[in-house]
Amino acid sequence: MSIDPKAENQFEMSEDLETVEIAKLKKSPGFWKEAWGQFRKRKLAKLALMLVCFLGFIALFSPAIVGTKPVIAKYKGNIYFPAMGYFSPKWEAVFTKDKFYKRYPKTLKVKDPESWAIWPLFFNDPARRVEEDEWPGRAENPQAGEPSSLNFFGTDTRGVDVFAQMVHGTRTALLVGFVSMGIAATIGITMGALAGFFGGWVDTIISRIIEVVMCIPTLVLILALIAVIESPGIWAMMAVIGMTGWTGIARLTRAEFLKLKQMEYVAAARVLGVSPFRIIYKYLLPNALAPVLVPITFGIASAILIESGLSYLGFGAPPPNPSWGKLLRLGQSNYQNWWLILFPGLSIFLTVLAYNLIGEGLQEATDPRLRESGSRE
Amino acid sequence: MLSYIVRRIAIGAFTLLLITFVIYGLIRFMPGTPLTVDMAELDPSKQMSEKRLKELAASYGLDKPWPEAYMLWVGNVFQGDLGRSFSRNKPVADLIGERIGPTLLLSIPSLMLTFFLSIPIGIYSAARSGKPDERVVSTFLYMLYSFPGFVAALFLQLYLAVEFEWFPLFGMVSDNYESMSTFEKVKDLAWHSFLPITVYTYASLAYYSRFVRANLQEVLRQDYIRTAKSKGLGPVRVLWHHAFRNTLIPLVTLVGLTLPSLLSGSVIIEQIFTWPGMGRQFFESITERDYPTVMGLTLMFAVITLAAQLLADVLYAVVDPRIRLDS
Numbered sequence: 001m002s003i004d005p006k007a008e009n010q011f012e013m014s015e016d017l018e019t020v021e022i023a024k025l026k027k028s029p030g031f032w033k034e035a036w037g038q039f040r041k042r043k044l045a046k047l048a049l050m051l052v053c054f055l056g057f058i059a060l061f062s063p064a065i066v067g068t069k070p071v072i073a074k075y076k077g078n079i080y081f082p083a084m085g086y087f088s089p090k091w092e093a094v095f096t097k098d099k100f101y102k103r104y105p106k107t108l109k110v111k112d113p114e115s116w117a118i119w120p121l122f123f124n125d126p127a128r129r130v131e132e133d134e135w136p137g138r139a140e141n142p143q144a145g146e147p148s149s150l151n152f153f154g155t156d157t158r159g160v161d162v163f164a165q166m167v168h169g170t171r172t173a174l175l176v177g178f179v180s181m182g183i184a185a186t187i188g189i190t191m192g193a194l195a196g197f198f199g200g201w202v203d204t205i206i207s208r209i210i211e212v213v214m215c216i217p218t219l220v221l222i223l224a225l226i227a228v229i230e231s232p233g234i235w236a237m238m239a240v241i242g243m244t245g246w247t248g249i250a251r252l253t254r255a256e257f258l259k260l261k262q263m264e265y266v267a268a269a270r271v272l273g274v275s276p277f278r279i280i281y282k283y284l285l286p287n288a289l290a291p292v293l294v295p296i297t298f299g300i301a302s303a304i305l306i307e308s309g310l311s312y313l314g315f316g317a318p319p320p321n322p323s324w325g326k327l328l329r330l331g332q333s334n335y336q337n338w339w340l341i342l343f344p345g346l347s348i349f350l351t352v353l354a355y356n357l358i359g360e361g362l363q364e365a366t367d368p369r370l371r372e373s374g375s376r377e
Numbered sequence: 378m379l380s381y382i383v384r385r386i387a388i389g390a391f392t393l394l395l396i397t398f399v400i401y402g403l404i405r406f407m408p409g410t411p412l413t414v415d416m417a418e419l420d421p422s423k424q425m426s427e428k429r430l431k432e433l434a435a436s437y438g439l440d441k442p443w444p445e446a447y448m449l450w451v452g453n454v455f456q457g458d459l460g461r462s463f464s465r466n467k468p469v470a471d472l473i474g475e476r477i478g479p480t481l482l483l484s485i486p487s488l489m490l491t492f493f494l495s496i497p498i499g500i501y502s503a504a505r506s507g508k509p510d511e512r513v514v515s516t517f518l519y520m521l522y523s524f525p526g527f528v529a530a531l532f533l534q535l536y537l538a539v540e541f542e543w544f545p546l547f548g549m550v551s552d553n554y555e556s557m558s559t560f561e562k563v564k565d566l567a568w569h570s571f572l573p574i575t576v577y578t579y580a581s582l583a584y585y586s587r588f589v590r591a592n593l594q595e596v597l598r599q600d601y602i603r604t605a606k607s608k609g610l611g612p613v614r615v616l617w618h619h620a621f622r623n624t625l626i627p628l629v630t631l632v633g634l635t636l637p638s639l640l641s642g643s644v645i646i647e648q649i650f651t652w653p654g655m656g657r658q659f660f661e662s663i664t665e666r667d668y669p670t671v672m673g674l675t676l677m678f679a680v681i682t683l684a685a686q687l688l689a690d691v692l693y694a695v696v697d698p699r700i701r702l703d704s
Contacts, residue, residue: 208391208392208395211392211683212392212395212396212399214682215392215396215678215679215682215683216396216399216400216675216678216679217641217644217659217678219644219645220644220659220663220675220678223644223660223663224400224403224404224407224663224671225403227404227407227408227663227664228403228406228407228408230408301523305525308525309527309645312527312645313644313645313648313660328527328528328531331531331535332531332534332649335534335535335539335546336539338535341531341532341535342532342535345528345531345532348525348528349523349524349525349528352523352524352525353520353523353524356519356522356523357523
C-alpha cells in the first residue's frame with residue numbers, strides 16, 4: 001500500500017497549522033472502487049476483460065464486419081440500414097417487398113440507379129453460399145474450401161463462409177452467456193435470499209428444490225426441457241440454460257444471507273421497523289453481491305459451453321442463428337476439413353479461458369483473504 | 378451419528394420421489410410418444426393407424442393419465458422392477474447393466490490416473506510456489522482447466538486419430554473383435570479407450586491439482602507448520618507428515634462428490650467417441666422417448682448423487698473429529 005504523496009503533503013501542512021482539517025483528509029475508497037483497483041493489478045484478468053470487451057465489440061458490429069447486406073443504403077430517396085436485418089428482419093422489410101431476394105449489390109443498382117451504399121468490411125454471408133458474380137467480379141465460394149484470401153477460415157460443405165459464421169456466432173455465444181446467466185442469477189439470488197433470510201419452512205422448501213435440480217444431470221435436464229418445447233428458438237434455449245444453472249448461486253447467496261443476517265446493523269434495522277423486503281434489498285443484498293459475482297462469471301463460461309455442446313449434439317438454436325458449436329458438428333462429420341474444428345474450437349477455448357480468468361480475478365479482488373497471494377505479479 | 382444418517386436417508390427418499398415425479402411429468406409432456414417417434418423416423422408413410430396406436434398404448438400403459446402411470450411406476454420400483462425398454466424390448470435393469478461396464482472402463486482408470494498425478498503435482502507446485510518452474514506448470518494447468526472437454530476430444534480426434542492415425546477414431550472395439558485372442562482383445566480395448574480416457578482425465582487433473590495446491594498453501598500458513606520447521610524438521614517431512622495430511626479432509630469431500638460422475642459418464646464425450654456408455658444411453662433414450670429407460674437412469678443417478686453427498690458428509694466427520702453431525 002503506497003500513500004499518495006499529495007495526501008502526505010496535505011497531512012504535513014495541516015500539522016504545521018496545528019489544526020487537523022478532517023474535510024481535507026483523503027476519502028477512503030468504497031468497496032467497489034477498491035475491488036476495481038485490486039482487479040486492475042492483475043495483468044491476466046485485465047487482459048481477459050479486454051478480450052471479452054473485444055468479443056462484445058465484434059458481436060455488436062458483426063453485420064458491419066462481414067455480411068452481404070449494406071450497412072447504410074440510400075434507396076429511392078430514403079436512407080436504410082439493411083445490415084441490421086441480421087438482428088431483425090424488420091430492418092429489411094422494404095427490400096423484401098421490392099423482391100431483392102437478399103442479393104443487394106446488383107439489384108440495388110438495377111432498381112434504383114441513383115442509389116448508393118456503404119458495404120460491410122468483408123463480403124460473405126453467415127447463412128448461405130455467396131454465388132458467382134454476386135459482388136461484381138467475385139468468384140463463387142468453393143464447397144468445403146480450405147482457408148484462402150476469399151474465405152479466411154475456409155468454407156463448410158455447403159460453401160458457407162466459416163469466418164462469417166464465426167463472427168456472427170460471437171453474437172450467439174455472448175448473448176447466451178449473458179442472458180442465461182442473467183436469468184440464473186435472478187432466480188438464484190431471489191431463492192437464496194428468501195431461504196437465507198426467512199429460514200424455517202421457506203428454507204426447507206427452497207433447499208429441497210435446489211437439491212432436486214442438483215441431483216439431475218444438467219445436460220439431461222436441459223435436453224428434456226428442450227424436447228418439451230415444440231420449436232425451441234434461441235431465447236427458449238437461453239431460458240432453459242438459465243433455469244437449470246442457478247443452484248450454485250442460490251446456495252452461495254443463502255449462505256451469505258445466513259451469515260449477514262446475524263450482523264448488528266440488521267438487528268438495528270429490524271428494531272427501527274424496516275420491512276423485511278427492504279432489509280433484504282437495501283441492507284443485505286449489496287453486501288452479499290460481491291461473493292455471488294464470482295460464480296456468475298464462471299457460470300457465463302459454462303453457459304457458453306453448454307450452448308456449444310447442445311449445438312454440437314444437434315439441439316442448438318434453429319438455422320438462421322450461426323453458432324460455434326454447429327461448426328464443430330459439421331467438422332466432426334468431415335474430418336479432412338480441419339478448419340471447421342480448429343477455429344471454432346480455439347474461440348470457444350479462448351472465451352471460456354477469458355471468463356475463468358475474470359472470475360478468478362474478481363474472486364481475488366473482492367476477497368481480502370486472497371489478496372496477499374494474488375498481488376505478486 | 379446414527380440418528381443423523383437416518384434423518385438424512387428419510388429426507389433423501391422424499392427428494393427422490395420429488396425428482397422422479399418431476400422427470401416423469403416432464404417426459405410425458407414431450408411431444409411424441411415412444412410409438413410415434415420410432416415409426417415416424419423410419420418412414421413417415423409407415424405411421425400406424427389410430428386404432429393400432431391405441432391398442433399399443435393400452436398394452437404399454439400409455440393411455441393412463443401420467444400421475445396414475447407414475448404411481449404405477451413407483452409401485453413397480455418398490456417391487457424391484459424398473460420396467461421394460463420400449464425401443465429395445467429389454468428390461469431396463471439389463472440395459473443399465475450392459476452400459477455400465479463401458480462407462481466404468483473409462484471413468485475408473487481416469488479417476489485413478491487423476492489421483493496419481495494430481496497429488497504430486499499439487500504438492501510440487503505448493504512447495505515451489507512462486508518459482509519460475511511452478512509458474513509454468515500452473516499456467517499450463519490453468520489453460521488445460523479452461524480447455525473444454527469436447528473441444529479437446531475433437532482436437533485429439535483430428536490430430537491423433539485422423540492426421541497421424543495413431544488411435545482409432547471412435548467405437549469401443551474393432552470390427553474383428555470377436556475373432557481376437559484374449560490378449561489382443563485387451564490391447565484393442567486399451568487402444569480404443571486411450572483418447573476418451575485422456576479427455577476424461579486432463580480436465581479433472583487440472584482441477585484436482587489446483588485444489589490440492591490451494592489447500593496445501595492454506596495449511597502451510599498455519600502456526601504448527603512454523604513450529605515443525607523451527608523444530609528442525611526437513612522440508613519433505615514437514616510437507617508430508619504435517620501439511621499434506623491436513624489437506625486430506627477437503628480432498629475426501631471432493632472424492633465423495635465425484636463418485637456420481639464415475640457412473641453417469643458424459644453425454645457429449647461418449648457421443649463424440651460413439652462409446653456405448655451410460656451418457657449415450659441417456660441421450661438416446663430421451664430422443665427415442667423411451668420412458669422406462671429415462672426413468673430408470675434418472676433414478677439411478679439421483680440415488681448415487683444423494684448417497685455420495687451423504688457419504689461425503691459422513692466421511693468428513695470421520696476424518697475430522699472436530700466436526701459433529703448430531704448438533
